[in-house]
Amino acid sequence: MLEIDDPHDWLTQRAAAQQLHEDIGIHPETARRLLVAGLVGRPRMTSLAAFHRRDTVDAFVRQYRAQPPLPVPDRNLVLVRVGNGRVRFGATDQHRLDRLADGWRMSPTWRALCRGVLEAGGRPVGFLVTLGGFVVAGADILGAEWSGADDRPETASPLMTRFDLRPPGEWFDDWHARHLPTGRGGSALRFWALGSRPPWDRTPRERRGKVRAVR
Incomplete structure (x- = not known):
């Protein structure tokens, strides 16, 4: 079994998912899937559980809260x-x-x-x-x-x-x-497509058509 140097510096996968849920509102199951995908740093695997560094989880939360506007694509x-x-x-x-x-x-x-x-x-x-x-x-x-x-x-x-x-x-x-x-x-x-609106932009498009005269 792999030993953890300082247990206070590490979170179980369940505890890390719960922290992400509490800090930034991610559903606990979604948070767990992100942890499994490696998005929140490299875990330490033991025979009993996966452990994630507390400071890495904290850094992910800070990055999420402070992230700048999304990049403008340079390609499709x-x-x-x-x-x-x-x-x-x-x-x-x-x-x-x-x-x-x-x-x-x-x-x-x-x-x-x-x-x-x-x-x-x-x-x-x-x-x-x-x-x-x-x-x-x-x-x-x-x-x-x-x-x-x-x-x-x-x-x-x-x-x-x-x-x-x-x-x-x-x-x-x-x-x-x-x-x-x-x-x-x-x-x-x-x-x-390059130069088009992002897929999540739901701003209504301007409708073009005949203009009805006001009497």
């Missing part, structure tokens, strides 16, 4: 939402990317854009993975293909997509661990 972005277990701390980069690459629904038009932007000399589309609204992983998209079975194309949705991913470039540093106000529900994949 794909934002995906994952559930429990798809992103776990300790997995190799390649294993993590393999788990994230498949099973997404994307229109053929956006797939073509993901493939064509590199061929046109542009920056690769960024891939942001969110869990409970927090960015827990990222990648560069090198390609996107339909993931249906070639021998039974009529049974597969034309939207099912598999990405060719590589570890992200320096651009991801500005997004890692950031909280995105994506809201609940809706599609698990959203495309944020």
